[in-house]
Amino acid sequence: MAILSLRDVSVTYRSSGKEVHAINNISLDVEENESLGIVGESGSGKTTLIMAVLRLLNTKTTDVTGEALLKGEDIFQMTPERLSEIRWTEMAIVFQKALNALSPVHTVGRFIGDIYRVHKPEATKEEIRSVVEETFELVNLPKRIFKLYPHELSGGMLQRVSIAMSLILDPSLLIMDEATTALDVVTQNQILEEIKRLEEQKGITRIMITHDMSVVASSCKKVAVLYAGSLMESGPTEKVLVEPIHPYTQGLVESFPTFKTDTHEPLKSIPGSLPDLANLPAGCVFAPRCPKASDICFNSKPEMKDYPGNRKAACFFAGGSNNE
Amino acid sequence: MKSYLGKRIVTAVLCVFLALLFNFIIIHAAPGNPIRILAGTDSVNEEMIAELTQKYGLDQPAYIQFFRYVGNLFKGDMGVSIYTGQPVADEIISKLGPTLLLCLTSSIIALILGTLLGIFCARHVGSALDSFLGSISYLFDSTPSFWLGLMLILVFASTLHLFPTAGMFNVRQNAEGFARVVDVLYHLVLPSTALSLTLIPYYFRIARTSVIQVGNEDFITTLRGAGMREDRIYRKYVFRNAILPVVTVFGIQLAYIVSGSAIVEIVFSWPGMGSYMMTAISRRDYPTLMGIYLVISISVAVMMIVVDVVYTYLDPRISRSEGK
Structure with a gap:
């Protein structure tokens, strides 16, 4: 059963009379214990999508439509009380900037303890402390940091604190928004390994938002490619990243450096830039930059279609027909 | 902490000494001579002037006057007013009380009211009341305090006869004990209103900006995402972080407490340091000015x-x- 199902989710930002279509009709299933990587360049709507799912967008300036079913229950229809209940106990998030994820004037332990107390109001100080310290151990943090302030910790430690914080109430869905991007590769690898171990140990399903293909390749079973707020392609990571069928994914993969290459060809990049989200093209959003685009691409929107190997892609020329 | 405080005190003493030196230079460089002012313009007795100039040591070179003054300061002697003949220290002490009363009351009222209004507006950004209070704050910010004082006197004292026009207590009544306290407070209403109204906009804007800023921080989103109730988030985390700039402004403003209210004091004939300083300036009363x-x-x-x-x-x- 899918732990999270997005059905036709769209997000529109309204600002000074303009409508910015940040997310357009995204449907996506996240299966239990199948970590999903959502990739896309900056501005593709990755963060907006998860902020919408978490219902953390400002309701005054944003419209969210569609359904987001968490274990069959629509998050968008939940009462505020129900929403508070499932927050952190069912789904938790780790933010990109770990330093900003903690209050600078409160100790790390106090902040995390307070989050724990939201859902366990009857817990005593000693209980909270021992739970927080246990969670620190899970991510290889020393107990002593309970009494420290965020600015006294290193970047790697802070990211571990953020992860510990997200795990404090045993969520079944863990969302990580560029959670390892700011770290050096060694620390990044350590943390990714720890997360994978914890996932197996605790049965957590993870959604990883990133622009780093190597993070997805090394830590996610499935991948979904986002471009200008629309889903381009999704499927098992080893297939999508090795033999992409959507021209955008192909471009994305080609533009990523690898150590194995023995040629000295310069990296390719995708010419052009993201379309104006306030004024999206009528057809495929990628058409203006697509090397394979033809008339049909500019006139009508390609639907997400199934392809062999449990894959999906939204392109008229995906799969067989593009191998000219 | 101790060495830090020690360093700060040494720096402060140095600053005070430099300020003393510059004040001395500026006062002596200014045109006008206290003895001439004292003697008036009718039938000036040159012999008397020479005698007085010698008596107050004004015939000595400036640097000797300065060192003599500093030397006397170390003996706890701030000199004698050239105009009134009273010891400067005694006069300052008698003027300090009313000023502290007026300024502390106004500052604390402004701090509390301005901050509360700022917090309120920050939590209702864009509402009609927010825009209204915002405009009002600019209005009072750009209103000169003497004009505001005069208007308050005109409306509440002269026309409505609700409050006294000037002074700190009723000279004719000369009340004692509790009645005296009430009388002083009664006289305090208008001047402290005038002073607070010009100070409130600072606290209002700083508190509003600061609360909005902290409210958008990632760690607040984390707390929200963790299901913490909004009022608790504000009470425990937003205000605690947003108070820092408010404290800074309050401190800076308190630093100028002794001199900052001069204009309001003059408008309301408040017997404090401000009006005392203005009189001393016009009389070129060197020892009094140096003391102030x-x-x-x-x-x-x-x-x-x-x-x-x-x-x-x-x-x-x-x-x-x-x-x-």
Whole structure:
């Protein structure tokens, strides 16, 4: 059963009379214990999508439509009380900037303890402390940091604190928004390994938002490619990243450096830039930059279609027909 | 902490000394001679002037006058007013009380009201009341305090006869004990209103901006995402972080407490340091002026240290890095 199902989710930002279509009709299933990587360049709507799912967008300036079913229950229809209940106990998030994820004037332990107390109001100080310290151990943090302030910790430690914080109430869905991007590769690898171990140990399903293909390749079973707020392609990571069928994914993969290459060809990049989200093209959003685009691409929107190997892609020329 | 405080005190003493020196130079460089002013313009007796000039040591070279003054200061002697013949220290002490009463009351009222209004507007950004209070704050910010004072006198004292027009107590009644306190408070209403109204906009804007800023921080989103109730988030985390800039402004403003109210004091004939200083300036009463400026610079220096020390308790980022 899918732990999270997005059905036709769209997000529109309204600002000074303009409508910015940040997310357009995204449907996506996240299966239990199948970590999903959502990739896309900056501005593709990755963060907006998860902020919408978490219902953390400002309701005054944003419209969210569609359904987001968490274990069959629509998050968008939940009462505020129900929403508070499932927050952190069912789904938790780790933010990109770990330093900003903690209050600078409160100790790390106090902040995390307070989050724990939201859902366990009857817990005593000693209980909270021992739970927080246990969670620190899970991510290889020393107990002593309970009494420290965020600015006294290193970047790697802070990211571990953020992860510990997200795990404090045993969520079944863990969302990580560029959670390892700011770290050096060694620390990044350590943390990714720890997360994978914890996932197996605790049965957590993870959604990883990133622009780093190597993070997805090394830590996610499935991948979904986002471009200008629309889903381009999704499927098992080893297939999508090795033999992409959507021209955008192909471009994305080609533009990523690898150590194995023995040629000295310069990296390719995708010419052009993201379309104006306030004024999206009528057809495929990628058409203006697509090397394979033809008339049909500019006139009508390609639907997400199934392809062999449990894959999906939204392109008229995906799969067989593009191998000219 | 101790060595930090020690360093700060040494710097402060140095600053006060430099301020003393500059004040001395400026006062003596200004045109006008206290003895001439004292003697008036009718039938000037040159012999008497020469005698008085010698009596007050004004016939000596400036640097000798300065060192003599500093030497006397170390003996606790601030000199004698050229105009009234009273010891400067006694006069200052008698004027300091009313000023502190007026300024502390106004500052605290402004701090509380301005901050509360700022917090209210920050939580209702864009509402009609927010825009209204915002405009009002600019209006009072750009209103000169003497005009505001005169208008208050015109409306509430002269026309409505609700409050006295000037002074600190009713000279004719000469009440004692509790009645005296009530009388002073009654006289305090209009001047402290005038002073608070010009101070409120600062606190209002700083509190509003600061609360909005902190409200958009990632760690607040984290708390929200963790299901913490909005009022609790604000009470425990937003205000605690947003108070820092407000404290800074309050400290800086308190530093100028002795001199900042001069205009309001003159408008309301408040017997404080401000009006005392203005009179002393017009009389070129050197010892009195030097004494007043000394008290002002000491109060600025002391308040700056107090603010910094308070800050180290409110913001762990400062205490830990500079403390120990």
